[in-house]
Amino acid sequence: LPRGEGDRLREDILAATEALLLETADESAVAMRAIADAVGVTPPSIYMHFADKDELILAVCARQFEKLDAYAANSLRGARDPLERLRRRGRAYIAFGVEHPAHYRILFMSKQRISWSDFDDDTMPGKRSFLQLVDDVQACIDAGRFRPVDAFVAATGIWAIVHGVTSLRIAMPGFPLVGEEVLTDFILDLVGRGMAP
C-alpha cells in the first residue's frame, strides 16, 4: 500500500465499471460487489473513492461523454466540407452507440440517472458536441447546401434522427431487418435531401 498510489485504485474502479457496463449492457446488472471483484478489492474500498453508486456511475458517464466527443472529433479529421462533416458526425455517433450500448443507454436512454442539472452549463460534456453540431449545420446553411432554417432546431432534429437509428439498433438488435449500413445510408441521404435548398 504505497502512499502515493491512492488514485490508481480510483482509476481501476472506473475502468472496471466501464468494462462491466460495456459487457452487460445494463446498469442495474452491475453490482458494487462485481465491480470490487473485477478490481480485486473488497466492496467497501470503493466507498473510499466514491460516495455511492450513483456518483460512480456518473463519473463513468462523464468519461464516456468525453470519449464520444473524442470519437466524433476524430472522425472529422480532414473533412472540410460541412455536409461531409455532418455525415461523418452522424456515422460516428451511431457507431459509438452500437459499440458501447450500455454507456449509450445510460447517457441517452435511461430514466433520469443523469439529471442534466448535475452539470453546470459549460461542463456538461455532451453540450460541446451538440454545439459543434449546430455550428456544422449553420456552416451548411452558409455554404448554401442547406435551406436557411433555424440551425438550432435543425441540429436538434438531426440529432433526434441519428439517435433514433442508434437507439433502435441498441434496444431491438434483431428487429430492424434492414442492414445497418443500408439504414444509416438511407437516413443520412434523407437528411441531405430534406435540408437541401
Add this chain to the structure above:
Amino acid sequence: LPRGEGDRLREDILAATEALLLETADESAVAMRAIADAVGVTPPSIYMHFADKDELILAVCARQFEKLDAYAANSLRGARDPLERLRRRGRAYIAFGVEHPAHYRILFMSKQRISWSDFDDDTMPGKRSFLQLVDDVQACIDAGRFRPVDAFVAATGIWAIVHGVTSLRIAMPGFPLVGEEVLTDFILDLVGRGMAP
C-alpha cells in the same frame, strides 16, 4: 367469490399493472406487491392468473401494442392522401409514446424484455402497424409523392426517425430545448422533402 368471475380479477390485475406502469414509467419500480395492493388482493393471488412477472408484463405489452395500433388507426380516420396519412401516423406514434412513456419504454427501449420470437410472425402486434406503414410509403411512391425507393427500407428509416423524436422526449424530457410541436413539425417536413421525387 362467485364462481364465474375468475376472469374479472385477471382483468383487474392487467389494468392495475398498466396503470402503475404508466405512473412510474419504470418497469422495475412496479413490484408484484404494489400490483396486488392496487387491486386489493394479496400477492400470491396474481400467480393464479400469470405464471410469473414476465408473463404479466408481456400480457400488458401485448395489450399496449393493440392500443398503439388502434391509436394509429383512429388518427387516420378520413385521411386519404397517402402523405397526409403518413404524417398523421407519425404524430400519433409520437403522441402515444409521450402519453404512455413506461409502456413505450418496455415496447421499444427496454433490454430484451420482449424477445420478438415470443410472438409468431402474424400475432406480433407491432408488425401489423409496421406493414401498414410500409403500405402507406408504397402508396406515396405510387402516387408520385415519393421517389421510387425500396418501401421497406424507407418505412424502416421513417420509423427510426419518428422513434428518435419519441424516445428522446421520453428519456430526456428537459433537454431538447426545442418545443415538442416545433420538433415534430420539423421532422415530418424533413421526411416529406427528403422523400420527394
Add this chain to the structure above:
DNA sequence: TGTACATCAGTGAACGCGCGTTCACTGATGTAC
C-alpha cells in the same frame, strides 16, 4: 540509528431492505345424495 506513535487505505463481517416467489391453509361456493 532505533524506537514509539499516528495515519489511513483497505478488510471482513454484517445489517436492513425489498424483491419474486412458495406453501400450507381457509372458507365460501357449487354438487351429490
Add this chain to the structure above:
DNA sequence: TGTACATCAGTGAACGCGCGTTCACTGATGTAC
C-alpha cells in the same frame, strides 16, 4: 329439502436472495523524537 363433501380462488406468513451500504478493525506506511 337438508346434509355431507369436493372444489379452488384467494390468504397469511415466510423463504431465500442479492443488493447498497456501514462499521469496527488491521496492518503496512510514513513521521517524530
